Amino acid sequence: MAxxxxxxxxxxxxxxxSSKGWAKELNLISWNDREAKYDLRDWAPGHEKMGKGITLTREEIKKLRDILNGMEI
Structure with missing residues (x-):
């Protein structure tokens, strides 16, 4: 794997x-020297390992915010 x-x-x-110290975090991350995107995923302490996650552009995170604000939770 590259x-x-x-x-x-x-x-x-x-x-x-989690009880093992992994944290589900929202961060702004630049992947492979590209423009930074919003990123939601699990991270080990110290950010040395990561789990699967999703990345969102600024427009996508705004749309997600609007959807969540419209939900009755």
């Missing part, structure tokens, strides 16, 4: 943390 280069530009927030 190495994936990433740089966390901004740590936005932690949604939850």
């Amino acid at each position: 190495n994936i280069k990433y740089e966390i530009k901004e740590e936005i927030g932690v949604l939850s943390e």
Whole structure:
């Protein structure tokens, strides 16, 4: 598997943390020197390992915000 280069530009927030210390985080990340995107995934302590996640553009995260704001939770 090829190495994936990433740089966390901004740590936005932690949604939850597992008993093993992994945290589900929303961050702004540049993947392989590309424009930074919003990223939601599980991270090991120190960000040395990551789980599967999703990346969203600025437009996509705005749309997601609007959808969530419209939900009755």
